Amino acid sequence: MFGGRCLPQWPWCGDAGVLLYGPPGTGKTLLAKAVATECALSFLSVKGPELINMYVGQSEENVRAVFARARSAAPCVIFFDELDSLAPNRGRSGDSGGVMDRVVSQLLAEMDGLNKSADVFVIGATNRPDLLDPAILRPGRFDQLLYVGIPSDKDSQLKILKALTRKFRLAERLDLASVVEECPPNLTGADFYSLCSAAVVRATRRHIDQLEQGVIPMDDHNVLVTLEDFQAALKELVPSVSPSELARYQDIQQKLAGPKPVAVTT
Numbered sequence: 369m370f371g372g373r374c375l376p377q378w379p380w381c382g383d384a385g386v387l388l389y390g391p392p393g394t395g396k397t398l399l400a401k402a403v404a405t406e407c408a409l410s411f412l413s414v415k416g417p418e419l420i421n422m423y424v425g426q427s428e429e430n431v432r433a434v435f436a437r438a439r440s441a442a443p444c445v446i447f448f449d450e451l452d453s454l455a456p457n458r459g460r461s462g463d464s465g466g467v468m469d470r471v472v473s474q475l476l477a478e479m480d481g482l483n484k485s486a487d488v489f490v491i492g493a494t495n496r497p498d499l500l501d502p503a504i505l506r507p508g509r510f511d512q513l514l515y516v517g518i519p520s521d522k523d524s525q526l527k528i529l530k531a532l533t534r535k536f537r538l539a540e541r542l543d544l545a546s547v548v549e550e551c552p553p554n555l556t557g558a559d560f561y562s563l564c565s566a567a568v569v570r571a572t573r574r575h576i577d578q579l580e581q582g583v584i585p586m587d588d589h590n591v592l593v594t595l596e597d598f599q600a601a602l603k604e605l606v607p608s609v610s611p612s613e614l615a616r617y618q619d620i621q622q623k624l625a626g627p628k629p630v631a632v633t634t
Contacts, residue, residue, distance in 0.1 A: 385479060385490035387451070387510040389497040389624075391609040391617055393558030394516045396493040400447045403491065410444040412437060416454030420471070427467060428474040435478045435488070442487035451492035451510075452499040472501050479509050498620055505624075515621045518614060520553040528557055532564045539594040547598045554607050554614050566601035567593050 388396040397413070404411035412434070419430040431454075438444045448454060458469045482488055492510050494500065504510050519525055525548045533544065555563070571593040578584045609617075 390516040393556035404445040416450040567597040
């Protein structure tokens with residue numbers, strides 16, 4: 369329980385940090401915001417690359433400033449997006465002057481300096497957990513690992529599609545389950561969003577053509593999305609994650625799984 373504020377549906381909320389990892393487009397940022405909202409906490413979102421500065425000592429100062437700002441806004445969640453760019457494995461080649469090594473050390477020091485009364489909780493997100501410095505995953509830091517995966521089963525895909533099309537006007541004969549049956553298993557939530565956007569754009573263009581041709585009256589504003597619209601959009605959709613990349617993430621998940629592994633799909 370984080371400061372008595374986390375809810376039972378977030379059993380992994382603890383005094384240590386949580387690392388959300390998995391393929392891009394699976395809703396890691398959305399999940400972090402949901403935690404802050406459900407727990408009634410301020411939400412401070414930071415992209416790793418934004419803290420890196422060319423001037424000596426400035427990057428470390430930026431890290432310190434983030435934690436200072438979080439303490440002043442407590443109770444607060446700090447969300448580090450693209451954590452691998454902020455905390456890469458130390459001692460790597462190409463780190464001119466050891467800048468990133470110092471940034472990682474500063475981040476570790478700040479996390480170690482948090483205490484239970486600080487009311488500051490840290491969540492990180494990365495698409496490449498294999499690039500992180502091992503020290504970042506030690507107890508008291510990001511020691512709670514949460515794999516945010518792809519909704520590969522048809523039931524989960526259908527729920528996502530229904531949520532994304534809830535404001536659409538769908539053709540009467542359109543069954544979203546039929547659309548899902550044609551979807552590959554490696555589509556992310558972001559891919560489904562792109563699919564729905566492309567389908568409604570295609571339907572809108574057809575509606576405009578029908579208006580211009582006088583096929584339908586000018587006061588007809590009902591844009592109906594059909595099965596054919598989704599089928600055409602599917603043909604042009606390129607999944608964000610290839611089957612081989614998905615297999616790599618599953619392998620990483622197995623390697624990182626500890627005594628209490630957690631996996632979710634969004």
